[in-house]
Amino acid sequence: MSKLVIKYVWEIPVRVTHWLNVVVILTLTATGLFIAHPLSLGDSPSDFAMGWVRFIHFVAAYVFAIGLAVRAYWSLVGNKYSSWRTFFPYLNPDDRQRMWATLRYYTFIDRRLPHVVGHNAVAAAAYFLVFLLYLGMIFTGFALYSEHAPGGFYAQTFGWLTHLFSNQTLRLLHHGFMWLILGFVIQHVYSCWLMDIKERGGIISSMFSGYKSIEEE
Ligand code: HEM
Numbered sequence: 638m639s640k641l642v643i644k645y646v647w648e649i650p651v652r653v654t655h656w657l658n659v660v661v662i663l664t665l666t667a668t669g670l671f672i673a674h675p676l677s678l679g680d681s682p683s684d685f686a687m688g689w690v691r692f693i694h695f696v697a698a699y700v701f702a703i704g705l706a707v708r709a710y711w712s713l714v715g716n717k718y719s720s721w722r723t724f725f726p727y728l729n730p731d732d733r734q735r736m737w738a739t740l741r742y743y744t745f746i747d748r749r750l751p752h753v754v755g756h757n758a759v760a761a762a763a764y765f766l767v768f769l770l771y772l773g774m775i776f777t778g779f780a781l782y783s784e785h786a787p788g789g790f791y792a793q794t795f796g797w798l799t800h801l802f803s804n805q806t807l808r809l810l811h812h813g814f815m816w817l818i819l820g821f822v823i824q825h826v827y828s829c830w831l832m833d834i835k836e837r838g839g840i841i842s843s844m845f846s847g848y849k850s851i852e853e854e
């Protein structure tokens with residue numbers, strides 16, 4: 638006999654940073670594509686049309702960077718499901734076993750899904766790579782941003798990247814990382830949808846409410 642238990646899993650900072658990230662990543666992608674392929678929107682340069690697009694990109698960029706800092710802090714003080722440890726499932730024997738079981742499920746070798754309360758182990762390992770991509774966007778983005786004010790705060794903090802890489806290489810990296818993030822998003826939404834159906838734990842609504850239903854033996 639299995640019984641259904643309702644558990645509080647995702648605390649407020651995890652949920653707020655997740656949905657804020659979704660909004661700002663979509664904004665950064667739309668404005669970023671515009672920066673990469675500029676169109677003449679206004680009637681004259683004084684309309685400042687591209688200026689507004691860049692301004693929105695930079696405001697969203699600040700929100701994105703602050704969101705990542707908040708999530709990183711929460712991975713030190715939050716509950717065990719949000720801890721930094723969850724993103725390294727291969728370091729712990731139980732999680733490593735869950736990770737193999739999930740991979741066997743994904744590759745159609747096994748029909749059974751391992752029992753999880755927090756992040757699915759394979760997803761958690763992927764999220765660490767996504768956080769690295771976020772850092773890549775922030776570092777290349779602020780390095781590009783620093784070029785408008787040589788000697789300023791951003792040039793002192795991120796300027797070393799402009800010595801290591803040419804401006805065009807930084808743009809290419811910034812642009813390429815965006816496509817990797819978007820590639821992740823496509824599979825992420827698919828996997829969350831799949832798990833919502835298969836686990837029947839309300840995983841998608843859990844990212845809004847914080848609560849998951851878990852079947853316990
Ligand atoms: C997921 C996050 C982000 C995405 C998807 C994104 C996307 C893009 C894209 C596609 C471009 C055009 C690159 C090209 O020239 O081909 C761009 C330019 C740029 N981005 Fe981002 N970006 C993100 C985060 C950031 C962050 C955190 C900053 C930090 C300030 C930033 C600052 C810049 C700057 C300074 C430029 C160049 C603007 C210009 O040349 O006028 N971006 N971004």
Ligand code: HEM
Nearest residue numbers: 651658659662755756757760764767822826829840841844
């Ligand atoms: C720009 C789009 C998105 C990005 C970059 C993204 C990224 C992420 C990341 C990094 C996490 C880990 C959260 C943490 O521990 O802080 C996560 C979890 C999650 N996301 Fe998204 N997400 C996006 C869109 C969505 C959408 C549209 C949905 C709903 C269909 C969704 C549903 C979820 C769920 C249910 C979890 C928890 C899943 C689990 O336990 O592994 N996400 N997402």
